[in-house]
Amino acid sequence: MINLLPEFWYLATLSRKLTVGRSVPVTLLEQEVLLVRAGDGRVHAYADRCPHRGMRLRHGTCDGAALQCGYHGWRFRLDTGRCESIPSLVENDIIEPARFGQRRVPAARQPPAARRTGPDRSAR
Ligand code: FES
Numbered sequence: 001m002i003n004l005l006p007e008f009w010y011l012a013t014l015s016r017k018l019t020v021g022r023s024v025p026v027t028l029l030e031q032e033v034l035l036v037r038a039g040d041g042r043v044h045a046y047a048d049r050c051p052h053r054g055m056r057l058r059h060g061t062c063d064g065a066a067l068q069c070g071y072h073g074w075r076f077r078l079d080t081g082r083c084e085s086i087p088s089l090v091e092n093d094i095i096e097p098a099r100f101g102q103r104r105v106p107a108a109r110q111p112p113a114a115r116r117t118g119p120d121r122s123a124r
Contacts, residue, residue: 004031009108012026018036018037019037020039021064023035023036023057032048033046038079045106046103050071050102051083051102052072053072057069057070059071064078066078066084072088074087080101081101082100082102083097085097
């Protein structure tokens, strides 16, 4: 479960360490988060736990479009976190993969300017 303080931004890593096709696990306030850069260059962050059986997604693969869990192979789209594929499904299964999703954590290359400045210290 991701339970970071929602009103704050955290420095997670250097942007240059995020390359397409590689996930970077970090720990923020004792929460395991997985950082990834999508093929379009955008940065995404997800809880580092698969919603299926809780496997750490860092042990899976990332191809720039999706994270794939290394345990049963569920694939999660990077742009939405929604599951797009469950390899064990067979024809006529009624389970819709998109019902399942990975927990997203807001991520940005840098925080919005209004939040970056913090308290006004110019009077000191
Ligand atoms: S634990 Fe991730 S797909 Fe099963």
